[in-house]
Amino acid sequence: MTTNPLTVLPLRAARWSATHPWRAIAAWLSFVVLAVGLASVVSGVETEDADYRLGESGRADELVLEAGLDRPDSESVLITAGDGDLDREAAERAAARIAGGMAGLEGVDAVAAPQWSPDGTALLVAVQLARDGEVDVDPLREVTAAAQAAEPGLEIRQAGDVSLDEAIDERVGDDLAAAEGISVPITLVLMLVAFGALIAAGLPVLLAFTSVAATIGIMAPVTHLVPAEGTVTSMIVLIGMAVGVDYSLFYLKREREERAAGRTTLEAVEIAAQTSGHSILVSGGAVIASMTGLFVMGGATFNSLAVGSIIVVAVAVLGSITVLPALLVKLGRWVDRPRVPLLWRLNSRIGRGGLSRRLLGPVVRRPGVALALSGVVVAALAAPALGLRTNAANLETLPASIPEVATMRDLSAAFPAEGAAATVVVRADPAQQDRLSAALADLERRAVATGDYVESGEEAATSADGRTTVLRIGMPYDEADERVNEALRELRTDLVPAAFDGLEAETAVGGGAAENLDYLDRQSDRLPLVIGFVLLLTFLMMLATFRSVPIALLSTALNLASVGVSFGFMVLVFQHGWGADLLDFDTPGFVIDWLPLFVLVVLIGLSMDYHVFVVSRIREHLDAGLPARLAVQRGIADTAGVVTSAAAVMVSVFAIFATLSMLEMKMMGVGLSAAILLDATIIRLVMLPAALVLLGDRAWWPRRPAGSPHAVTGARPAPSLVRR
Template sequence: MAVHNPLAGLSLKAARWSATHPWRAILAWVGFVAVSVGLAMAVPTVNADGEDYYMGEWGRATQMIEDAGLDNPDSEVVLITADGDLDQAKAEAAAAELTERMRATDGVDAVAEPQWSEDRSALLVSVQLARDQEDVTDLQAVTEDVAADHTDLQIGQAGDNSVDDAINDQVADDLSSAEATSVPITLILMLIAFGALIAAGIPVLLAVTSVTATMGLTAPLSHLIHAEDTVSSMIVLIGMAVGVDYSLFYLKREREERAKGRTTLDAVEIAAETSGHSILVSGFAVIASMSGLFVVGGATFNSLAAGSILVVAIAVLGSITVLPALLVKLGRWVDRPRVPLLWRMNRRIGAGGISSRVLAPVVRRPAAALVVSVLAVGALAVPALGMKLHSGSLETLPTKIEEVQTLRAVADKFPSEGPAAEVVVRGGGDDARAALDQVQEAALETGRFVSAGADPIRTSKDGETSVLTLAMPYDEADDRVDRALETLRDDVLPPVLDDTGATYAVGGGAASSYDMVDHLNSYLPLVIGFILLLTMVMMGFAFRSVPIALVSTGLNLLSVGVAFGLITLVFQHGWGADLLDFSSPGFVIDWIPMFVLVVLVGLSMDYHVFVLGRVREYVEAGMPTRLAVRKGVADTAGVVTSAAAVMVSVFAIFATLSMMEMKMMGVGLSAAILIDATVIRLVMLPAILVLLGDRAWPGRPKDARGEQVAENDPGYALV
């Protein structure tokens, strides 16, 4: 078989070396994984910190506050309530005990006097920690002891540190549960796909070792690109999907060639030139897609991009090196031991047995199939037009976490403890500091802000920087928070502060969310264009066909639309909320669409490239386009179904986890890939290819006169 592409030549050379030096290749892979794990143990991981997340006006305000030494130390609050009417005497006694014991606790800077809610149904004790104090376990122990002594009261503690600790514990539990579930489910799916234990275990083994090696290498990589907390879950998510898929494509083709009577070595070489080429093209497409996250910038997206690119590159490396070596050493033992029922079922169904029934009407009536499928997919994508983005808030945190319940109750009983804006003024002398009093008065007159306490203005020791805190009487996710910030920035501040000569900016938690959403809304169209253009160029280069590149880009865009539409329906509008055990926050968490976009485009290219590669083989062999499409799609349908089943299963596990971000990722990716692998790639793609005919393959065989042969010409050689 001739090599038509440099990538195919690369995969073939790698496979030949590995096949002729199998033990070297296997030991090299084992050594690589071991060294990677050793690096993780020897090199400390550098986690992203506050400065890595700064962006927009909020970032400037936060930096000004830190430079002036005005950043507040962490704090915790203890809320005292009751099931029915609150006994005020008992509540005050509990608060007094809490205050006394917490003031005596190490790491506590100050404890404020207990504060009653407006309706006197709740009592709040605020605790300010010493600077750089993060451990709150001693405070939590005090709260638990006092709660045990006052069983007729409800006493709960919450704060940035305690909530973060609880969330981290919950995420760790969720991820360990997902990892423990995904591996056996993937193994079961591989058993169904192959009907033999060794064949089923190889893809899972490659995926697990790829993920393990990546986890190890992220430690030294974090010194260049600081690691974000969510990167480990993303590595598992992507690594299991691509690692299994790449092995599946390769192994299926090798078994197919052996079934035709070829030797194991010849079968491995053919698989390297065909499936290996598809793996390289797909891997580069995934990497190109993930690189779009670097365009957005910021700690979260840079970390996710680095981790995903690394795990895909390692999975590709394993697929074209250690996988051929394993197949050569195992030979026909790869089909042992067989699972009798599953083995017979695979043989009975054969290649494309089920898909042929779907493909037959599509190939016969391509125009009708295309119209119906476009209408169906378009209907699922339409809700994305109304998608609303917002940063994660209390509404998106799991209610099963006690600290989250406490924070929600605090925000309800004490509005001043809700979202706040911080007006930072640097320079301008006494005029600027005096102007903050006017700013506060003007802000309160708008009706969108409330007083943040008796002393809302704090000034640095050198007198150069002052900060005014303004509270908002709304929930974090309320649209009125954004309107309040816009009023403050556009209408209140300029008339008062522009003439003072001071530098000013608005920060605070609410501003952080607002600026992040604004940043993502600005970059989302750019990233979509970047990814689609880059993958279009890659597909055009890989298949030497402009129509194929355009079709691939269009189908990717449809897949993204479906994902966005489904996420909007489920999480913004609450469809299926009871089934997935969550309460709709009324919005989509801001970074989810960007992440789903790059992951979906990258992963859907796996089987897209695999299908097109097989169709092109038949076209280059001289088969009529219509028949090449039908046979190519049918022959690869089983592999595509298995690959999609793995992705859908792994992502669906994330939809069952507690964290809303995980649910959104899981639902968006699993549902979109299911539709992409069936309706889009099994109906729309073949329909478009049949309608394009020879125009899709400008390099197809020509007759002796150098003219392209018509599809109905009997001179075509059928394979």
């Protein structure tokens, strides 16, 4: 009997579940209901601005908050021409109506005097909201709407901190609802194609759905330890549906295969536990190991995404090795009912590996040529990744179809000081106030003289105790412009030190653009550590699983190839605009900064799902005594149908996210779906078998295949679940 814990654990779990099916099913249902109930009794904790502080910008933000100089939320009303030239008198009448109507509203602290744009084509009314509590901006919208009705020749639009956040939250909610509504039926259709029977098709979807629901419930109390980032629910749905369906698919396919070979249901469940259950544990461990790399990067976003992803994978693994065997035992051969006649016949006619054998034949006969050609294809698709450019999400990455986003874009264009800006924070002895004011004025002159800054029109603000002063300097660029980071570096290293030379003061440059710069610097510093950590951890897992150095190295190399393809596609689509019209977005010219790292760890983890499944089957044939070449060919042919179905599920789920309006979701969907599609075809059906055939028995060094006289009969693991 094997002593490998990765085999013993799923075997024991399957044995208990199979012999106590109703208890196992009841336990799983109780777990899911309890987990979902947690979300209704425990309120979740979301990330706050302070959770994202880092570097010099974080220190600047802290100083501003301590001094009580933080900028309150604001709303802006932009008045432009409805058609033709702007009627200045009408615009001023509308501005006066808006200012008068909003000044007395609850939650409004102040309304600034109307401000004309430098070119005179727009008029701005800025409204400062109350600092304490949430402000309802609907009454402000009513004033804006009344002004529009009174001046139909103008275009009067409102946007700001509160209204923009509300609009984005609403759009994200609509996107998630659409993704969930589409992903379930599509996944069910794919499972029907894979199994040809309704019950067999429904089980993986049901397990994935309950795993996602349970995880969302569990996250409620967990957020008190690790606050939840706004996109974590999307990640849980994305990854939970993919791995939940795949794990069930691996298990169910093997159980049906063994029953078709004449095994009883109990025997088939045990063999599935020994083989597919083992692969599920290793695959789940690989995903979890990859996700832990996000903790190395740190920060609110990555910590939250890592926790959510790890929990949903662990829950999916738990369900696959407990409740799934119980359901299979209770259903027995009813799992193949009711059959969908056409799909059932098609599934039976194709058989195991029927479509892949034609491809595998030439690959096995000419492995060197196959490896070279496939390597060229992969290298060509990955080459654009060398030009990868990242930047933080900004107005340009938000959907222009959101009215508030369009308004803010026009506002930034008409009033450059409302775009990118730097906030200079100075803490000094109040006795130096006169010298400090002179230094700030000198700093603003120096900054404007560089051409990278513009006068904001705002006076420097000083705290009540006179110790902290804040000066905001605008830039004539949007935040995605490469010149912003160069200007900020010059401000920090040259302009600020020169202006405050001789003054005993603490200075820090902050603001939204500076936060982006500090994040990019941190990512550049830690990214090599994260990549090294993830690759080393997955290498060690493959080494421990297969006891083979070449297999572990080959797994790492193929994973890197998949990552390269993913990055290459993201560059082509989102930096160069390939397919922008098809996906309905405006090309930002960069990839949102946190996505490459997240895609890397997700892809490495998920691609290990079917990689482990395929290599484990090859190992089975080797241990049964087949020659290396034949073991590779038969192992890949045996698993090709499962790999195709698993990849189809992942690609379809990720592709749904590529159709959503939020650009982060589009980027993630494109990067993951394209890479997994190529990974499941060229990499796993061509590169992997070609490399293994070329290596022969050396691929399994230092552990040699065990060999067995039962090779010609295709011996399988001996059943021991039913005691005789």
